[in-house]
Amino acid sequence: MQQAQAEAVKAALVTGGSRGIGKAIVERLARDGAAVAFTYASSGAAARELAAAVEAGGGRALAIRADSADEAQLRAAVNRTVEAFGSLDILVNSAGVLEMAPVESFPIAQLDRSYAINVRGAFIAIQEALRHMQPGGRIVTIGSMAAVRAGFANSSVYAMTKGALASMVRGIAIDIGRRGITINNVQPGPTQTDIVPAEYIDTLVNMLPVGRMGKPEEIAGMVAYLASAEAAYVTGSSFTIDGGLIA
Template sequence: MNIEGKVALVTGGSRGIGAAVAVRLAGNGADVALTYRNNADDVVERIKALGRRVVAIRAESEDPAAVAAAVDEAVGTLGRLDVLVNNAAAFITGPVEELGVEEFDRTFAVNVRAPFVAVKAALPHLGDGGRIINVGSNVADRAVFPGLSLYSASKAALVGLTKALARELGPRGITVNLVVPGPTNTDLAPEEGPYAEVIRGFTALGRFAEADEVAAAVAYLASDEARYSTGAQLHVDGGFTS
C-alpha cells in the first residue's frame, strides 16, 4: 500500500482514529497535512520521525471558511493534494426531546457539510488517481443505544454523499469511498469504558478495534491497489452490523 510521494490531508487528525490515519499514511510514504482543534504536537512529532513533511492546521470543522482555508493551506505548504480523508466529527447524543436545532445544526455542519466543503475545495487539486475517503460510523446502520438520532442520521447522510460523489467524480479518475469503523479503542471510547462489555457483545469478534486497524483500511483505499473501488463502504466493525 505504498503511497510514496503523495500528499494527504486528514481532518481531525490530532487524536484517535484521525491521528492513527495521519501516522499510517506517513508511514506508507505520504506527506501529511492535518487539522486539529486543540493540540497536534504528538502526531506532528511522530510523522517527522518517519521522515515525512507535515503541517498541522488549526481549524474548526463547523466553520466552512476554515475548512476551505485548511485545504488551501495544505496545498500551499506541501505543494499538491492527492488524498483527502474526511475524519473530523461531532458526536452529540441525547434523548430527542432534549436535542434542539443548535445541536442538529452543529452535528450536520461538522459531519456532513464540512466533508462537502472540503471536497469542493480539494477538487481543483485532485487529478486522475485522486482519493477521497470519508470516515463514517457503524451506527448509521445499527443504532443499538438510545440517544443516537443526530449522529446516526448525519453518518447515514455521509453514505449518500459518498455514493453520489463516487458516481460524479468517477469520470475524472477520482475515487470516493467510506470507511465504517465499529467500536474503536480511543480516548473518547475506551475499551474499558462503562458500557464496553455490552458493546463488545454486539460484535462478532467480541472486542474493540484498535485505531491502527481502521487506519489500515484508509491506507488501502488511498493506495493504487484500491484504484477500482469507489462508492464502497469498507466496514471495520468486528461484525457489529452482521
C-alpha cells in the same frame, strides 16, 4: 533517481487528525510515504506532538488548526496543504462529533453542530479538494456502522449524519468518476478512542462477536488501501469494520 522519488510522494490532508482514528490514519499514511497535513480544533499540544513524531521518523507533517464547522477555516486548510506540499492527492475526512440525547430533548444547537461537522464539513473539504486533485486522487470519509444499525437509544442524530455521509459518497462517486478520482466511506464499529462514552464500553464488548473493540490502526489500514493505487476500481462504496456487530 532521487528526483523521481520526490515526484512520487503523495500529499494528503486528514481532517480531525490529531487523535483517535484520525491520528492513526496520519501515522499510517506517513509511514506509507505520504506528506501529511492534518487539522485539529482544540488539541494543539497533541497535534504538535504528532507532527514532531512523524518528522522524527523521516516523514513530512503539517498541523493546521481548523474547525470543521467553519467553512473559511476548512477551505484555508485545504489550500494551505497544497501550498506546503505542491499538490493534494489524498483527502481523508475524519473529523466528527458524537452527540447523544433523547429525541424529545435533543438541543437543536447540538443537532446543527453535528450536521455542520459530520456532513457539511466533509462536503466542503471535498469540494475544495476537488479544485486541486488530479486523476488518481483519493477521497475517503470516516462514517460509522451507525449508518447501518443505530443500535443504541439516544443515537438518532449521530446515525442520521453518518447515513447522510454514506449517501453523499455514493452521489459524489458518480460525479467525479470520469475524472479518475475515487471516493469511499469507511464505517468503523466500536473503536478504542475517547469518542466512545465509557459507560457503553462493557456493553459494546459483550455485543461484539470478536469479543473486543477495534483498534484505530485497523481502521487506518482500510483507509490506506482505499488511498492506494490498487483501489482505482473501488468507488462509491461503504466498508463496515465493526468486529461483526451488524452481522
